[in-house]
Amino acid sequence: MISRFGDALRTAALPLLAVRLTDDPLVIASVTACGYLPWLLFGLLGGAVADRVDQRRAMWAVDLVRGLLVASFALAVGLGHASIPLLLALAFCLTTLQTLFDNASTALLPSLVDREALGSANARLMTGQQLAGGLLAGPLVPLLLTAGAFMPFAADAGTYLLAAALVASLRTRPPEREPRPAGSTLRTEIAEGLRALWGDRALRAVCVATLLCNIGMGALIATLVLHVTRWLDAGNAGYAAAMTAYAMGSFSGGFLAQRIARRTGRVRALLLAGSVQTASLLLMGTVRHLAALVAGMLLLGAMNMVWNVNQVTLMQQRSPAAMVGRIASAFRTSSTSGAPLGALLGGVVAGTYGLNGPALLAAALFGLAVASLIPGVKSDVPVVAPQDDGTTARATG
Structure with missing residues (x-):
């Protein structure tokens, strides 16, 4: 949660810094796009x-x-050396490292809590991250920027280092794994993961829907600073208000995610979330x-949190350990x-059809995502709540 606090400072400050360096919507959108590209490569x-590997060690090292x-x-920003290429390089490097961190954290959680408590654990974890990263960090960005353009990034660096120390101090059991078959390679193991994902009807439908949503969100987020500061003429304060509203919604969505899933099932919870997001x-x-x-x-x-909690939990519950x-x-x-793709598409749409175009494009894509979820409903399963309605941690010895 501490590193997410810093992430929120950096995520909000990067586009504002980019706007100071250029007024080209496509170039600004490229900063966001570069932050996603490593997922395709690594x-x-x-x-x-x-x-x-030992997931805990991987997390603190990253x-x-x-x-x-x-x-x-x-330091570079503080010395006046900020540039668009430097912003692109930072976004690329951080996301490259994130590919290992996020996958390690997702794989680690099922070894720490009981399987039926994963939904509660994910909801609490993501809600805490939103509290630290959105409600607390978002309003601070304009204040930090008044002290210097480098301040949000300096704070972000401090949170990473503190988070590394806290994760390193955790005491968990060494991961228990069966020996890999002779001749097993990273390539064959990657192929096994792809086949397992594609072979699960519910996960396949959710993956396609999430792809469509991410195209829409990429278009929206990459150009949101232009939507707020130019189309609405609301300035930096308006941008901070929009980001804070999103964080407040995410925080409340954390309390709704499990309640909705218990009434509807996880895939139907995604259907509801996607419909509200489209509107x-x-x-x-x-x-x-x-x-x-x-x-x-x-x-x-709010609905993004409902989506994320149920999507991650569904994946953890339906995947072999x-x-x-x-x-x-x-x-x-x-x-x-x-x-x-969405980030670049958002830049093109904003420059061609108007600064509100990316939001309308995102609405259309979210509508398609809702429709693509329908095949996965038949594979949905009821959600069973833990007896204490909480998260049961496993002993670490």
């Missing part, structure tokens, strides 16, 4: 490695390296008022591949 490899990278970037995006793209944007971002954030990292990486790589 995502599958990160999942295979995560299934082979955070240590990311902290040093962002600290170097903050929210239509509101944002048609009503030229900051209040409409804030309301839309609030609903978008020894393959969680590979299936997670296959899912993320396949679905995340739409984000850089």
Whole structure:
């Protein structure tokens, strides 16, 4: 959660810094696109490695390296050497490291809590991340920027280093894995993860839907700073308000995710979330008022949390324990591949059809995502709550 606090500072500050350096919508969108590209190049490899190594050690080592990278970037910005190529390089390097970190953390959680408690664990973890990364960090960005453009990045570096120390201090059992077959390679193990994902009807439908949503979100997020500061003429304060509304919605969605899933099943919970998000995006793209944007971002954030909790939990519950990292990486790589395309597409649409165009494009894509979920409903399963409605941690010895 600590590193997510810093991530939120950096994520909000990067586009604002990019706007200072250029007014080209496509170039600004490229900063976001570059932050997703490593998932296409290294995502599958990160999942295979995560299934082979001690996930806890991998996580703290990655955070240590990311902290040093962002600290170097903050120094460059403070010395007046910020540039678009430097922003692109930072986004690319951080996401490359994230491919290992995220897959390792997804694979580690099922070994720490009981299987039926995964939904509660994911909801609490993601809600805590939103509290730290959105509600607390978002409003601080304008204040930090007044002290210097380097400040959000310096704070981000500090949170990475602190998070690395905390993860390194955890005491967990060494991972228990069956010996790999003779001649097994990373390539064959990656292929096993892809086949397992494609062979599961529910996961396949959710993966396709998430791909479509990520194209839409890539288009929206890459151009949101232009939507707020130029189409709405709401300035940096309006941008901060939009990001804070999204974080508040995400925080509330964490409390709704499990309740909705228990009533509907996980795939149907995704259907509901996608439908509400489609309506929210239509509101944002048609009503030229900051209040409409804030309301839309609030609903978008809440339903995004409902989506994420149920999507990740469904994947963890339907994956063999020894393959969680590979299936997670296959899912993320396949679905995340739409984000850089969406970011670039958003820049083109904003420059050609107007700055509200990306929100309308996202609404259309979310509608298609809802339709693509229908085949997975038949494979949905009821959600059984733990007896104590909580998360049961396993002993680590």
